[in-house]
Amino acid sequence: MNQYVLVAAGLLALVAGAEALVQGGATIATRLGVSPLLVGLTVVSIGTSLPELAVGIDAALNDAGTMAIGNIAGTNIVNILLILGMSAAMVPLVLHRRTLRVDLPCMVVSAIALLILCAGGTLSRFDGAVLLILAVTYTGLVIRADLTSKSSPPEAEEAPPGPWPTALLQLGGGIAVVVLGADWLVDGAVQVATDLNVSEAVIGLTVLAIGTSAPELVTTLVSTARGNRDLAIGNLIGSSVYNITLILGATAMVAPIPVDDDLLRIDIPLMTAVALLCIPVFISGRRISRLEGAAFVAAYAVYLTLLLVFRT
Template identity: 45%
Template sequence: MFLALQIVGGFLGLLIGGDLLVRGASAIAVRLGMSPLVVGVVIVGFGTSVPELVTCVRAALGGASGIAVGNIVGSNIANILLILGAAALMRPFAASRHAVLRDGSIVIASALMFAAAAWTGTMGRVTGAVFVVLLIAYLVYTVRSDRKAAASYDDVPAVEGTSLLMAIVAIVVGLILVLLGAEYLVNGAVVTARLFHVSEEVIGLTMVAVGTSLPELATSVVAAIRKHPEIALGNVLGSNVYNAVGIMGITALVKPVPVSDTLRTVDIPLMVAISVLLVVMVATGRRVSRWEGAMLLALYGVYIGLQTQAA
């Protein structure tokens, strides 16, 4: 019973804390006059990726490298199949050419770099440093290239009337909840894996990945319903780039992380293929329809089913 409460408490901490982080960061972004796409990719994408960051670093320091790498790969797969699928099922949305050509290609490139680094067997500190530098360059490029497209204050949902002080408080409280939630979730996941003789990679790819992706799910679905497709899509695109190069980079800098053969040969190539599928889907039709959303959700169901059988 205590183990179940620990895992549920970790999920709730990540969900509530991630939501507060997103709202606070979005409010600050509005004050700076950023466009919806930049808010989605840079601010919201970063805010919703904090649970993955904290969870991966905590797992790596605790010696659970399988959960650390599995969480990143599983989160990126869940972002595309589960989150964009659910958002499109709620409300079909179009995507701008700008988002596809720029951020979509960067998502594929980051996934390929992640796969190449993982193929060596260990994500070392040199790789981590390179990834962090690339992430900083990506953020600078994104903000500068989109500066002229900055939207009005009303273009970003759910932050109207939020003062700067309240935004900062939301970020601080959100970060505390995320830290506590990650602690409980990782501890509970490790104990569960050992109790049922399930590999850390499977736990990271499924339970932990879905748990840390809840903020992205909530944000993208709400953005789609409120007719802000660029925030919904930008959230997923930004989160996947953060996960692949940012979170993996910081985690590897803190402590080098070994990558299992299963992750290198099965799950990471699958992550790359799904990233390509997303960009091709959006680039050809310029929109994600309901039937495409249902297809993405069905694919995620198959993926989880296969992971459960492998456990």
């Protein structure tokens, strides 16, 4: 029963950590006079992407780098189709103009860049350096867009923002607990999958992808429930960009990553197609409706079913 205890403890830690992370992030945004979207796109996104980084580096060091790319491809599909879809299905998502002008193009460009860089069958250290440059560029763009934004500052909350030490403790502690919870969840889930004789490919694309996406899932749902929608969508888009540029870039710098045929033919192109799908959905009315959100979730259910049927 140890693996099942790990899964349960991981989920509880994720809930508690995500709650603290969202509260701390929203407070810091209010005190700095910057938008929650910027906090979600940078600090929270990087923090909730740390499980993918840990998995990627560990896989690279143990000659299992292919699992790292499979994890990222699966995670980004989960982020957009399942998590963003669930959030929009709960409450329609209104999109900022900056999201359409900066964040959406960066997400699409990073996906296409990965598809091109992996075409040779290996993600080299040079390719990793290119991805890290894209990560730095993206961070600079979102900060510049926020600082030069002519939009009004974030609306004040009903209660005044808490003190700095509390906010920083909530943010840092929340990230730490989320990462720890994700580690427990992934460890337990992998053990469960192994006990059930599920293949390593499916573990990487499902258990690891969903497990390492759990921080984004819980953070987004908590943000949605608390009304911090900017933090929710910023976290998802930012995580999708950083997963490719920062996480895979850093992983490839540790050790070149071989890319197998299934990833080249199926998973990476599918991840890119999901990013491209966001263009018409995001642009149409500058919102994601409940119906579109439900369609995203249904698309993920179809993808997961086909994955389990044809690749086990």
